[in-house]
Amino acid sequence: MERTTGITEPMRHFPNRKSEAYFYGAQLGSVPEGWACRRHLHHMMFELNLVLEGTQLAEVGGTVYRQGKDHLILVPPMMLHSYKAEGAFAFFVMHVQVDDPVFLNKLNRAKLLLMPPEHELNRLLLPEVRRIMQLVQEEAASKTKLFRSLYTIMDLLESSITSQEESSSGADVLPIRIAKEIESLVADRHAEEAIAAGWMEALAERLGFSRRHCYRVFRDAYSLSPREYLAVLRQQEAMHLLMGGELAVEEVARRIGYDNVQSFIRQFVKWTGTTPGAFRRQRAGETVYLTPLELE
Structure with a gap:
């Protein structure tokens, strides 16, 4: 008796895909009153900046924000930004370069910028940012775990932005x-x-x-x-x-x-x-x- 699998769909071939992410310039610490970080931008990467204690003044894209404890700032690629301390404060910052122009363009269009603790996306992102902050302090930390959190952050950002964009929004790269x-x-x-x-x-x-x-x-x-x-x-x-x-x-x-x-x-x-x-x-x-x- 001839055996059949019941699968009649013809063979399909799917495109090869590659993804590269570069985790760059992570810093954790405290700075005194009067500290300042002069205006600059990051090409082809985004920045996540988290205040742990105290308050800093962040100028992003020409707008000044008062960033307090557990406030997240997302700086899209190519956006001029600077920081200065109102008083002593502690922070964690990380940068991510990713080879996905469509995703980066979504970040630029969304301009999420300041996300206070009550912001829905802050509540989703903050645990992953804190997990990364913990992992980078462990010498033997798993790179897989770090990048799992990194890609989770990108997935959360992309899903949130896509759900709020009009379907007609084009991905002009x-x-x-x-x-x-x-x-x-x-x-x-x-x-x-x-x-x-x-x-x-x-x-x-x-x-x-x-x-x-x-x-x-x-x-x-x-x-x-x-x-x-x-x-x-x-x-x-x-x-x-x-x-x-x-x-x-x-x-x-x-x-x-x-x-x-x-x-x-x-x-x-x-x-x-x-x-x-x-x-x-x-x-x-x-x-x-x-x-x-x-x-x-």
């Missing part, structure tokens, strides 16, 4: 494509090559859109222009390179696309209030909050 092109202008520097004056036109042409359209969708997504984003990236990368201590100021200038070192020095003074040499000597601890363009 053009802003992230533009951001990556701008990052490559700084990250992929050749030693003697300056950033060309018409870089925005060339970028738009490579992507197959007009300069005006690229400018508009980028500004709508991130609340800053492509040119402003390039300036922030150059500043942050210059600070990283200077703190590395190995490169001459002239080489740092070339690495971020300046062919004239004096132009770079004048611009760096506008950015930070001090010269590159003085910054390297006096402010060794001030770049801990910055993320380099190329993570290792």
Whole structure:
């Protein structure tokens, strides 16, 4: 007698998938009154910031929030933010880079930002954030457990945002494509090559859109222009390179696309209030909050 399985559906093949997440720049501790973290942004990663005791003032996307105990702040990719202490306070912060432009675009559109303890999403996220905070303090902690909590956080965020978005909301990834092109202008520097004056036109042409359209969708997504984003990236990368201590100021200038070192020095003074040499000597601890363009 011939045996049959009862399965008549034809063979189907599904696309291969890969996911990469980078857990970066986690910090836990307390800071005194007067402490401040200057304005910066993180490219292609989001930040979760939790106050454990006390209060801090957080400026995110141009709006100032008073963040108290158990308040969570979610900083989407590409959003300028800074912090300062009203008094002594304790906090935990973590950053996550993920290779999912659709998810990152959802975070930017949602702009959840401050989530107080009574916020429904705070109640879901807080146990996972505290679990990660505990795991990073254990030397022998399981990496699997840490990333399980990390992906749980991303799942909770994505589910919450998707449930509240209109079904017609499109997942336009053009802003992230533009951001990556701008990052490559700084990250992929050749030693003697300056950033060309018409870089925005060339970028738009490579992507197959007009300069005006690229400018508009980028500004709508991130609340800053492509040119402003390039300036922030150059500043942050210059600070990283200077703190590395190995490169001459002239080489740092070339690495971020300046062919004239004096132009770079004048611009760096506008950015930070001090010269590159003085910054390297006096402010060794001030770049801990910055993320380099190329993570290792």
